[in-house]
Amino acid sequence: MHNYKPIGIFDSGYGGLTVLKEIRQLLPEYDYLYLGDNARAPYGTRSFETVYKYTLEAVEWFFKQGCELVVLACNTASAKALRTIQQRDLPRLAPHKRVLGVIRPTAEVIGRYSRSHSIGVLATSGTVESESYVLEIGHFFPDLTVTQEACPMWVPLIENGEHVSTGADYFVAQHVHRLLQKNAAIDTILLGCTHYPLLAAKIEAVAGKDIQLVSQGEIVAKSLQNYLHRHPEIAGKCSKNGYIQFKTTDSASDFDKKGAIFFGKSIRSEQINLVDN
Secondary structure, three states: OOOOOEEEEOOOOOOHHHHHHHHHHHOOOOOEEEOOOOOHHHOOOOOOHHHHHHHEEEEEEHOOOOOOOOEEOOOOHHHHHHHHHHHHHHHHHOOEEEOOOOOHHHHHHHHHHHOEEEEEEEEEEEHHHHHHHHHEEEEEHHOOOEEEEOOOOHHHHHHHHOOOOOOHHHHHHHHHHHHHHHHOOOEEEEOOOOOOOOOHHHHHHHHOOOEEEOOOHHHHHHHHHHHHHHHHHHHHHOOOOEEHHHHHHHHHHHHHHHHHHOOOOOOEEEOOOOOOO
């Protein structure tokens, strides 16, 4: 396609599709290129060094496809790799291109949701261990108490289609109860993994209607819209044909089947070899 410079959206698997769904709804005119690194997922239990290596390989792949802007729609990649890529790799690889994440946009607004000044964060082990949300939220809302709970079983449950089963109820209740036991003042729970909106109904059933759940898709979409408005030099480089492509590092047929659950409509993807492209 002539002048095809899509906005890249990256995730370790399917969860970023929930973010892409909201972004495309708000900014339908842009072209998008989604990549799920399903062959190496999940990222949540991997080391900082491994997540950084995998994420950098993905960013370099996006740049080769013509992307001027890449969004890491993955909390673990945002927590463990984004800052290093922005500070160390971008100046060397492509100083005029940009890589954004999902943690900072969320941290900038999450304090507005809580009346008790106490929020809970449900996330992967990697995101929790990084302390990224605690640190980032502290910059914008220093008086906010942030309590975290790692949920290592949730992503595998979701990606294997077990999130709708009664078997998932146990693991959801276990972690929600643990979170609320740590801090009874919590009135807002941030779903700090892009997979977790698929468990929202089960989480709400355990937490109760008095506790507000916050998903990241709409927040990140609005933040991206604002970013493009504030940076016309970047927005002007991104192509606008309303075109969207889906790539995966694993089985395309599996990605299409499971990805449709996250994206809300049928998709057609192509399998790629990330490192050799």
